[in-house]
Amino acid sequence: MEYSKEFKQALSEFSPSEKDKLIFRLLKKDKLLSKKLYFELIDLETVDDKRDAMEEIIREKVTLASKYIANQKYFLVLIRKISAEITEHVKITTDKFGDVSLNLFLINEILEHNEKLGTQRFDNVYKLYIYLINKIFKALILTKKLDEDYWMEIDKFLENLNEKIDGNIYFQKLCINNGLDFNWLKSENIPEHFELIVKGIKSEGFSR
Numbered sequence: 001m002e003y004s005k006e007f008k009q010a011l012s013e014f015s016p017s018e019k020d021k022l023i024f025r026l027l028k029k030d031k032l033l034s035k036k037l038y039f040e041l042i043d044l045e046t047v048d049d050k051r052d053a054m055e056e057i058i059r060e061k062v063t064l065a066s067k068y069i070a071n072q073k074y075f076l077v078l079i080r081k082i083s084a085e086i087t088e089h090v091k092i093t094t095d096k097f098g099d100v101s102l103n104l105f106l107i108n109e110i111l112e113h114n115e116k117l118g119t120q121r122f123d124n125v126y127k128l129y130i131y132l133i134n135k136i137f138k139a140l141i142l143t144k145k146l147d148e149d150y151w152m153e154i155d156k157f158l159e160n161l162n163e164k165i166d167g168n169i170y171f172q173k174l175c176i177n178n179g180l181d182f183n184w185l186k187s188e189n190i191p192e193h194f195e196l197i198v199k200g201i202k203s204e205g206f207s208r
Contacts (some may be wrong), residue, residue, distance in 0.1 A: 049091075058082055061078070063080035063109075065079060072125060086106065096142070100139050104160075111164035129171050134176055155186055179201040179207070
């Protein structure tokens with residue numbers, strides 16, 4: 001929504017107390033904005049602190065969620081909730097590196113339970129695996145947009161991911177069948193215009 005000059009002028013003419021009341025009223029309705037302003041204005045924790053805390057939250061919540069792997073619908077619901085927490089972290093802190101690293105960390109933590117996942121019928125875990133493949137594609141797209149100084153750190157997560165995929169034959173085959181080239185699991189090997197490549201893969205009906 002665009003605001004007219006007249007509207008902006010009218011707002012500027014509010015008294016300080018009126019502006020304060022308006023701001024607090026708006027913050028009550030927008031909790032995300034409230035958290036973002038708190039972080040930017042007075043929070044003593046840095047982006048790195050917040051990211052480290054999120055890793056611990058992810059580890060703990062995936063461990064708890066793993067108790068429900070046999071109930072794949074509920075397990076995926078729990079995983080989506082964790083993913084939503086990562087999204088909120090990124091919106092509050094504008095942590096572009098964390099947008100990649102935390103999602104790769106989440107995938108790795110899920111695949112840490114390959115033994116349990118391997119006992120499930122393939123059709124039961126199919127939706128989870130497709131969800132993870134799409135997350136991998138998104139993480140690779142975002143990695144390509146990051147400054148190359150971050151790539152070494154990202155490669156640690158990607159190397160771990162590659163090992164986890166090797167330990168899950170059904171997930172590995174599904175990755176291959178959905179166009180994921182494992183050579184891309186190294187930052188410098190992600191092709192130029194990778195986003196267009198992923199769009200092409202999806203336009204052919206894969207990753208669904």
